[in-house]
Amino acid sequence: MINQRTLASLAVLVQSGKLDPVALVAETLTRIEDHPDRSIFVALTQERAAREAKAASARIKTGRSLGLLDGLPVAWKDLFDLAGSITTAGSVVLAEGSPAAADATVIADLGSAGMVSIGRTNMSEFAFSGLGINPHYGTPRNPRSADVHRIPGGSSSGSAAAVAAGLVPLAIGTDTGGSVRIPAAMTGIVGYKATRGRYAMKGVFPLAQSLDSLGPLCQTVQDAVWADAAMHGLTAPVIRRAEIADLSIVVPETIVFDDAEAEVVAAFEEAIKRLEAAGAKVRRQAFPSFAEIFELTARHGALVTAEAYALHRERLAGPEAERMDPRVVARTRLGEKITVSDYIALLDARDRLIHETIETLKAGELIAHPTLPHVAPPLDPLLADDDLFFKVNARTLRNTSIGNFLDFCGVSIPCGTGAAGMPAGFQLAAPHHQDDRLLSAALAAEASIRGDA
Template sequence: MRRPSIRQVASDVRHGRDAARREVEAAIRRHEASDLGAYIVFDAEAARRQADAVDRTASLGEDPGPLAGITVSVKDLYALDGYPLRAGTKRPLPAWPEGFLVRALRRLGAVITGKTHTVEFAFGAVGLNPNTGTPVNPWDPVEHRAPGGSSAGAGVSLWEGSARIALGSDTGGSIRIPASATGVVGFRPTTGRWPTTGVVPLSTTLDTVGLLTHTVEDLRYAFRAIDPLAGGDREGADSAPEGVSGLRIGVPASRLWTDADSGIVAVVERAVAELGEAGATVLEIDLPELDEAGERYFAGEIVQPEFLEFLERELPEWIPLLHAIVGKRLGAAGKVRALDYVAALQQRRRLSASVHARMASERIDCLATPTLPIAPPPLAVLARLAAYRDANRAMLSGTCPASMLDLCAITLPAGLDDEGMPVGLQLMGPAGGDLALLAQAAAVEPVLGTNLSRLGTPPRLSDRYDSGPEARG
């Protein structure tokens, strides 16, 4: 089975060969048949109205945009007109205006289907939310496993079939973690490339907004349509690169590799080896900055005080309502000294400059690591706060270094581990190299295959997909 690409679907709607309403009705049927719990609210009637407006525009001979009729789920950290904004909390937040990314998608003809679950205030990597619910990872047919966070419903909404694009936010990895955990593609743009307006903040230093899709091809097309620096929509200009020959991939000596479970390491090593066999140059590189950046992130001297400052200034009444898995971890934030906060920011800049200089001197196009060092855990093992903290730290440890070092980063499916759970290959590129990294990932995808060809179909959804190619590797 091969899904039609976002480009194909939008082109058919734009040129009157298909209708946005038909696309939306299919998404509604898939959502109604799902028990994965991706959404905190799904609004079928609003989606129908948006689709009808797109179709009216196309029927008048006007262009509704390069994402015409493309269904989009939105993380409940984003302000969205007509929807409450809860940010995973126990009660709705005050109204916020829509921001850059939501407005851009509406302008480009996309259809918003609803709001997906998030960890409370996006402060967590596992995906657990006792307040509003935790989506089900579709790869375990028996146990309720974590979907990855904090964009907990994003990847699940893609597999459910109710969205072709999922909006997430990424501070320490909250796009890449759920993408890897559910076997889809997730991209963290360079910090500051896209405005984070209209999104409840966690860290003013590290927050980014971005996308999850099933394939790199889809993500690259959508990114180029949205991104002001990419020149917008130039239909036919976004051709895939011609193979990985000449691509220089750095494999860093780092705990991102050594701390990962052996079965996960084996899957990612096999994927990197396939790229080498296809013509890429794979180089070992010494980058102690990755481990130092991770240690600095977990010291809690940047994210936690910035988060606490926002809550005390904007939402003080919400602080006593925080669930223990957020509130207790936030408890020490008020004790961070100003000197330590400033020192952490300065150290972050030094480490970033060092990594970028080393990658440039070695002519490294991108760095390759496992995205997650562990399989998404069953919720049953997370009942104790100590177990949750250990899992949360582990799931952040593979992604937070890129955030701290101002790298753009993408995860794509590499295979299945011994438990049958998805494993992600993370590629990290230099700041500002977003389009280049997406082009490199687009060259990698034909070698490794898409999620359907590489992984197969999630067991909880096997009866909802036509028989596809056998999972490779």
């Protein structure tokens, strides 16, 4: 039985003095070290964690708590600089680099809230895959699959697996095409992708800077709200729960249901029925802009590929390419064919489509659709067949990448199960910089989406 303790439940124990942060961190590290899946974490920061836990304990005992998150553990995707630790970005080619001289800004922000950094979690190499497969450090098992080794989703694979396995209550990931929401949906937890720029990006290894965003992976929307507040410097959350009767939701009829597994669609539609029964207003419409995004990509190439190639161009031309995942190399090299005029055309079209999509929404509406068109597939067939890998990867990224292209914020909430009893995800999304409204609505809708209401 997975022990799924939330930030909120742990905060009650810690702030009341019933659970000392030193004991909590020791227990957390023991859980991780005793866990059979050694591929979830790439490194633990035991000395740092012990030091931070001791400081939190002293503060709380003397009535100087830093707030709700003081003394609680957090894990970091291996893209975030942790002072004194090497940021490998899931790749062996960076493993012999210099340790980070300073924490990434968001690590410092959560540190200011008293959170205890436990270590760095595994990921797809250079964050360039939605499946979470890593040939160098291993592919974490999806904790929701008891027998078959199913993928956890990516690229924040270890972050999702760590939370879903009950090892930590919170892990922070990045999301360029779905890398927070995809593994959250596959492992049955909550994943929130913030609007790009909501959090400081200093000290975060990039993939595509025009698309990169950050977000927490955790057990509940409330936990995401708490993490969000600390990640952009607030001492306490200011988001209030909306009234579900005030929620207006539009379900797209374009792209997001194409080739979707019947069980996933059924789980989503049951969640929609529960929301309507609770008082939410739901309508459906076509979104031509969604289809145009993929038409643009077919014509000009993908924005993420262009920027990833620019970032790794020298690495791909040298001996380091031989030490990288060949599937990551193949995808990244596609960017060489994208011309400057293609790239500019993509940026111009993106700006237009963002505005056109927002204009099709009625005042206050949120977009809802299945986070993914399928549940987590088994690992072995993907390792054995490159063509299948690329096909499944594209399908996995499809729904979530729409939001990245349109610069939306989004949150994936578990809504039931699909094939083989694996989790299905329900995404709520809102236009950029409407994160507070999105999280407020998600707080109200979560119980209905999950079927707990």
